[in-house]
Amino acid sequence: MMTVDYQRGGNLVSEKKFPVGMRILAVDDDPICLKVLESLLRKCQYEVTTTNQAITALEMLRENRNKYDLVISDVNMPDMDGFKLLELVGLEMDLPVIMLSSHGDKEFVYKGVTHGAVDYLLKPVRMEELKNIWQHVIRRKKWYPKDQNRSPNQDKVDDGAGEGEHGVTSTGSADQNGKLNRKRKDQDEEDEEEGEDGDDNEVSGNQKKPRVVWSVDLHQKFVSAVNQMGLDKAVPKKILDLMNVDGLTRENVASHLQKFRLYLKRISCGGNQQGNMVSAYGANDASYLRMNSADGFGDFRSMHGPGIQLSTTSLSSYPPGTLLGRLNSPGGLTLRGIASSGLLQPGLLPTNQGFTLASCFPDVKVTIGSSSNTISSVTSSLPILQANPQQNHSKGSLVTQSSLRMPSLNQESFDVGVHGSSNFLDRSRCDDSWQSAVQLSAFPSFRHDPLPSSTLRDNISSTTSHIVNSPIDFSSTVSLRAPLEDSRVDMQGQTDFIGNIFQNTTNYISKNRWEENSQNYNPGLNGSFGAMNSLVSGNASSGALNQSMDQRKRFGASMIGQSNSGTLSMFQHPDVENFALDPKMRSNEDVTLEQTKSQNGFVQNNYESLDDIMNAMMKQGQNDASLMGGEFRFGSFSPGSCM
Amino acid sequence: MLGWGVDRLRADMSRLLAILFHQGVLDEQFLQLQQLQDESSPNFVSEVVNIYFHESEKLLRNLRGLLLDREFSDYKKMGIHLNQFMGSSSSIGANRVRNVCVAFRAASEQNNRAGCLRALELLEHEYCYLKNKLHELFQMEQQRVLAAGARYPLQQQQH
Numbered sequence: 001m002m003t004v005d006y007q008r009g010g011n012l013v014s015e016k017k018f019p020v021g022m023r024i025l026a027v028d029d030d031p032i033c034l035k036v037l038e039s040l041l042r043k044c045q046y047e048v049t050t051t052n053q054a055i056t057a058l059e060m061l062r063e064n065r066n067k068y069d070l071v072i073s074d075v076n077m078p079d080m081d082g083f084k085l086l087e088l089v090g091l092e093m094d095l096p097v098i099m100l101s102s103h104g105d106k107e108f109v110y111k112g113v114t115h116g117a118v119d120y121l122l123k124p125v126r127m128e129e130l131k132n133i134w135q136h137v138i139r140r141k142k143w144y145p146k147d148q149n150r151s152p153n154q155d156k157v158d159d160g161a162g163e164g165e166h167g168v169t170s171t172g173s174a175d176q177n178g179k180l181n182r183k184r185k186d187q188d189e190e191d192e193e194e195g196e197d198g199d200d201n202e203v204s205g206n207q208k209k210p211r212v213v214w215s216v217d218l219h220q221k222f223v224s225a226v227n228q229m230g231l232d233k234a235v236p237k238k239i240l241d242l243m244n245v246d247g248l249t250r251e252n253v254a255s256h257l258q259k260f261r262l263y264l265k266r267i268s269c270g271g272n273q274q275g276n277m278v279s280a281y282g283a284n285d286a287s288y289l290r291m292n293s294a295d296g297f298g299d300f301r302s303m304h305g306p307g308i309q310l311s312t313t314s315l316s317s318y319p320p321g322t323l324l325g326r327l328n329s330p331g332g333l334t335l336r337g338i339a340s341s342g343l344l345q346p347g348l349l350p351t352n353q354g355f356t357l358a359s360c361f362p363d364v365k366v367t368i369g370s371s372s373n374t375i376s377s378v379t380s381s382l383p384i385l386q387a388n389p390q391q392n393h394s395k396g397s398l399v400t401q402s403s404l405r406m407p408s409l410n411q412e413s414f415d416v417g418v419h420g421s422s423n424f425l426d427r428s429r430c431d432d433s434w435q436s437a438v439q440l441s442a443f444p445s446f447r448h449d450p451l452p453s454s455t456l457r458d459n460i461s462s463t464t465s466h467i468v469n470s471p472i473d474f475s476s477t478v479s480l481r482a483p484l485e486d487s488r489v490d491m492q493g494q495t496d497f498i499g500n501i502f503q504n505t506t507n508y509i510s511k512n513r514w515e516e517n518s519q520n521y522n523p524g525l526n527g528s529f530g531a532m533n534s535l536v537s538g539n540a541s542s543g544a545l546n547q548s549m550d551q552r553k554r555f556g557a558s559m560i561g562q563s564n565s566g567t568l569s570m571f572q573h574p575d576v577e578n579f580a581l582d583p584k585m586r587s588n589e590d591v592t593l594e595q596t597k598s599q600n601g602f603v604q605n606n607y608e609s610l611d612d613i614m615n616a617m618m619k620q621g622q623n624d625a626s627l628m629g630g631e632f633r634f635g636s637f638s639p640g641s642c643m
Numbered sequence: 644m645l646g647w648g649v650d651r652l653r654a655d656m657s658r659l660l661a662i663l664f665h666q667g668v669l670d671e672q673f674l675q676l677q678q679l680q681d682e683s684s685p686n687f688v689s690e691v692v693n694i695y696f697h698e699s700e701k702l703l704r705n706l707r708g709l710l711l712d713r714e715f716s717d718y719k720k721m722g723i724h725l726n727q728f729m730g731s732s733s734s735i736g737a738n739r740v741r742n743v744c745v746a747f748r749a750a751s752e753q754n755n756r757a758g759c760l761r762a763l764e765l766l767e768h769e770y771c772y773l774k775n776k777l778h779e780l781f782q783m784e785q786q787r788v789l790a791a792g793a794r795y796p797l798q799q800q801q802h
Contacts, residue, residue: 031694032691032694032695032730032735033730040679043679074730102727103748123734124734124736125734126732127675258724
């Protein structure tokens, strides 16, 4: 383990042990991700410092930037936008920063890269990816050799170029090439200038190079100098003279000027939007310029032409220098990044809306695809479950039992989900609502008449799944299913019946009457009732908003008491107990959740016994009057009509 | 016999894990977590998972609170919670939970409240299932450690 307090620019890289002991600052507000990341990094033998706040990270870096070689930061943090942190770190400390995010939406990746991230990783981060991150440190060092000698630099430059082109396997590789090009240019420029000027305090062999921080004032001086000359005619030497600032070298000004020019170019062409980004992905220089420069550049955007006023924020929104590189290598990172992640399909990009949606669903598609594979093998594992030696507590057995059911459920629902999402993607109907897109999936076990109202349809879609679900499951899989436009709920009478239930549960004389009626029901109606059940349960869950929650619970409780179904009661208690819900979760709202679950449990398990279903429907029905659109009237109820 | 208990427990654990993998409840990231557990951090997995439970329940409460509010309109805030849930779930290998988050996020980006509610229920369900299973797993692990200790008391000391 390295204990030497080496400065940036030499010792670290030349140490044989490198990358062992590379010092990393990890920033993420999510404690789980941070802990896992820290552990992974330690496993790679890096030295890790963690913080869960971007502001703290900045302070730590500002206090002593030489304490760190690399920063890894999450994109979404509450106290500061990750992209902002990225910019500031790149600008002030010139450290390589790797971005981390839970989703790989192109816009974010793009934003990360253009804000200067050396890489963009998706959670969960894998060990293999982390093992390679030291290359970013090397690259930076080779290309910013301000405190190193000339000739060794040249050698390193060549070496670095070779490395950059061959070594990288991550999505950032193309970008690295671009960066290399850009850095080489910088290098040359700096060489020239320094050759002419002789050295300032730059190339003096002292390891600790003072960093120039472009403060607001400094930058404004810079800008006014540039304005005086005109942007086109501005040259570093003259700017430096006009600025008349001590300690500032021409080299500083030169690199700042370059960044500034690139930045202006970018924002002046920044029309915006994702639509433009699409064309940009067509790999075309010009289109890159058209890409939206995103939020970080808000301040710059308000400026036009030479007479611009800059603020600190605009300063910081200057990307630390990948722009030129990116312009040079149009195909660059983004295409490669997208292609290599294999998530997105070009056909989906065109619309703004579609862009967002498509970027979400690929995750779903990819992952669900794999889970459907795994799930299909569940059936073979079911026998294993059954053969499982008895658990020593009822809880265990119930869990087993429910997990027995789960696979079948989930298989169905996941298949449906898969169809839904993949169809969604295939059809490229990015504008469609999430719900309607999922309609594509067929619901296997039910045949129902067209639903009388759209609310019903919506509700049924979510709730139908309930039927299939295990006792514990209340929404599970099915929620993802499409509304059953194809599915039919039989009979107006039936709907009326249920509506009646909804309206006036309290009017029911006795449970016995229910039992009589339910026994008259054709078991073949199970499916339909099931559908209505799900409708009910679905409504119940979404209708958890309702204040009649309490009523429902009470009613449900009474129904439970009167239930004559053995299985019913068996499932009730274990279900409620079985839930490994923390006491914390047992808030008022969550009680609803539990109730819903246990109620659904009754419904779902036994629709051989229709009275169970009726119970459940009655319990949950009260809330749903409004949702049902007031279509149902108690008066029209007649038991006979439903038989 | 205690010795028999250890082996049986280990077999049960393997079986449970296999099932969870088959079901897609867990993915290889969970294996990664297990690999990170070693002598220097002997309880790594359960520590991480417990933090996950704690955080997730907070997030679920927040999500439910947001959605149940009649005046709810802050989809962006919901998106933030979801992102965190997605990130942490994927970090521990909670594959199905993460998938639901993705769908949930899609619904939220479309301002589809009904869809969000459904997704929330699904999410809560998947989370509960996962939690149950992981508790089972940890219990078995605890029992196994105890049984192993009892079985080989001398050997334990030798370590």
